[in-house]
Amino acid sequence: MAAEDKDARYRRKIAKAKRKEYPRRAPEQWTEQRYAERGTDCLLDGVVDTVARLDVGTSDAAEFRARFEAPGVPVMLTGAMERWPAMRSWTFERLRTEFGREKMKVGEDDDGYPVYVRLKHYVRYLAETDDDSPLYVFDSSFAERRGVRALADDYAPPACFTDDLFGLVGERRRPPHKWFVMGPCRSGSYVHIDPLGTSAWNAVVCGRKRWALFPPCVPKEVVQPKHEGGREAIAWFTHAFPILAAAADEAHRPISAVQRPGEVLFVPSGWWHTVLNIDHTIAVTQNFASAANFDAVWLRLRKSRPKLSAKFRNSLLTARPELHARTDELEHAAPIGPPSPSSSSSSSSSSSSSSSSAASSRSSGDTAARAGSASAVASPVASEAAGEARRKRRRCEGAPTVADAAKQAERAGVGAKVCG
Numbered sequence: 001m002a003a004e005d006k007d008a009r010y011r012r013k014i015a016k017a018k019r020k021e022y023p024r025r026a027p028e029q030w031t032e033q034r035y036a037e038r039g040t041d042c043l044l045d046g047v048v049d050t051v052a053r054l055d056v057g058t059s060d061a062a063e064f065r066a067r068f069e070a071p072g073v074p075v076m077l078t079g080a081m082e083r084w085p086a087m088r089s090w091t092f093e094r095l096r097t098e099f100g101r102e103k104m105k106v107g108e109d110d111d112g113y114p115v116y117v118r119l120k121h122y123v124r125y126l127a128e129t130d131d132d133s134p135l136y137v138f139d140s141s142f143a144e145r146r147g148v149r150a151l152a153d154d155y156a157p158p159a160c161f162t163d164d165l166f167g168l169v170g171e172r173r174r175p176p177h178k179w180f181v182m183g184p185c186r187s188g189s190y191v192h193i194d195p196l197g198t199s200a201w202n203a204v205v206c207g208r209k210r211w212a213l214f215p216p217c218v219p220k221e222v223v224q225p226k227h228e229g230g231r232e233a234i235a236w237f238t239h240a241f242p243i244l245a246a247a248a249d250e251a252h253r254p255i256s257a258v259q260r261p262g263e264v265l266f267v268p269s270g271w272w273h274t275v276l277n278i279d280h281t282i283a284v285t286q287n288f289a290s291a292a293n294f295d296a297v298w299l300r301l302r303k304s305r306p307k308l309s310a311k312f313r314n315s316l317l318t319a320r321p322e323l324h325a326r327t328d329e330l331e332h333a334a335p336i337g338p339p340s341p342s343s344s345s346s347s348s349s350s351s352s353s354s355s356s357s358a359a360s361s362r363s364s365g366d367t368a369a370r371a372g373s374a375s376a377v378a379s380p381v382a383s384e385a386a387g388e389a390r391r392k393r394r395r396c397e398g399a400p401t402v403a404d405a406a407k408q409a410e411r412a413g414v415g416a417k418v419c420g
C-alpha cells in the first residue's frame with residue numbers, strides 16, 4: 001500500500017474507534033482543553049509521594065500481608081519485576097513490529113461491544129496524539145487471544161499475590177482479572193473502586209503513573225465531586241485534586257504516589273483510586289481475591305453473581321475449608337460501606353462515558369457487580385457491632401490518612417518525596 005494510503009487508513013481507523021467509543025463527541029472536542037500544550041511537568045502538580053515502598057528482595061510475603069494486605073494499606077513493591085522478560089521486551093517498537101497486526105481493546109461502544117485498534121495504529125497514535133484524554137488500551141482478554149497471548153508469558157505475579165481464590169472456579173468461569181494496559185501521557189483511569197471487593201496490583205513496565213487513593217470510608221460525592229472537563233482522569237487531577245488536597249477533613253485528602261518502571265502498586269480492596277499516565281506507559285494489572293479480602297469479595301459475589309458464588313463456595317470446600325466455613329458465618333451478613341453498585345465504580349479509561357471505563361472493562365459480563373467493595377462486614381449476629389462499624393466508616397475512624405501514609409513511607413525508609 002502506498003504511504004499516503006497507509007496514512008489515510010491509520011487516520012480512518014483511529015477516527016472510527018473514537019466515534020465508536022464516544023459517538024457524541026465531535027473530533028475537535030478531543031483537543032479542546034489543550035492539555036497537551038501544557039507539557040508533562042504540569043501533570044505532576046501538587047504530588048507529594050507518601051506511599052510506602054517495600055523491597056521484596058529484603059522482605060517476604062508474610063511481611064507484606066501483616067503490614068499492608070491485612071490492614072488494607074496501599075504499598076509500592078520494588079524489586080518484584082527484575083526477572084520479568086517484559087522489562088526488556090515490552091517496548092513500543094517491539095510491540096509494533098511483533099504484534100502490529102493484532103488488535104487491542106481501547107474501549108466499549110454504547111452497546112457494550114469492545115472497540116479494537118490494531119497495535120501498529122495504536123502505537124503511532126500514542127506517539128502523535130494531542131488528545132486531552134487519549135484512547136487507552138485496557139485489554140482483559142489478551143491472554144486468551146492467539147495473536148497476543150504470548151505477552152502473558154512475559155511476567156509473573158509477584159509472590160505476595162499468589163493467593164488467587166477465583167482461580168479455583170477455573171479460567172473460563174472466573175471474572176476478568178488481568179489487563180494489559182498501554183496509553184500515552186494524559187490517558188488514565190477516572191476515580192473508581194475495583195469490582196467485587198477485589199484488591200489489585202498494578203505493575204509498570206514503561207513510563208510513570210500518578211496515583212491518587214482514598215480509603216473506602218470516603219464518600220463517593222467527596223472523591224467524585226462535580227468538576228470541569230468531564231469524568232476524565234486528567235480533568236480530575238486538574239480540577240478536583242487541588243481542592244481535595246486542601247480538604248479540611250484530613251481523611252478526605254488524597255494519598256499520592258508516582259509509580260515508576262519496575263514498581264508494583266498494591267491497591268487494597270475497597271479503595272478509591274484514579275490514575276494519570278505521566279509518560280507513554282505500558283503496564284499490567286491483576287485483580288484478586290485472597291484470604292485477606294475474602295469477606296468483602298464473598299458478600300459482593302453472593303449478591304451479584306449467585307450462580308458463580310455457589311460454584312466458588314463449592315470449590316472452597318476442599319481447597320480452602322476455613323474459608324468455606326467463613327461463608328457460613330457470613331450467612332446473614334450484608335455488605336456495608338460505600339456506594340450502591342451502579343454508582344460506585346465509574347472509572348474511565350479515557351473519558352466521561354461510564355460504559356467505556358476501566359472498571360467496566362474489568363467487570364464486563366459482570367455489570368451488576370461493578371460495585372464499591374466492602375472491606376468490613378456487618379456481623380451476622382451483632383447488629384450493634386454492625387451499626388458501630390457503619391458509624392466508624394462514616395467518620396473514617398481508623399482509616400489511614402495522608403499523614404499515616406507519610407509515616408508508613410518514612411518507616412519503610414523512603415519518606416515523602418516531592419515530585420515535579
Ligand SMILES: O=C(O)CCC(=O)C(=O)O
Pocket residue numbers: 179181188189194200202209273274275283285347358359362
Ligand atoms: O493503570 C491504570 O490506568 C489504573 C488501572 C485501574 O485503576 C484499575 O485497573 O482499576
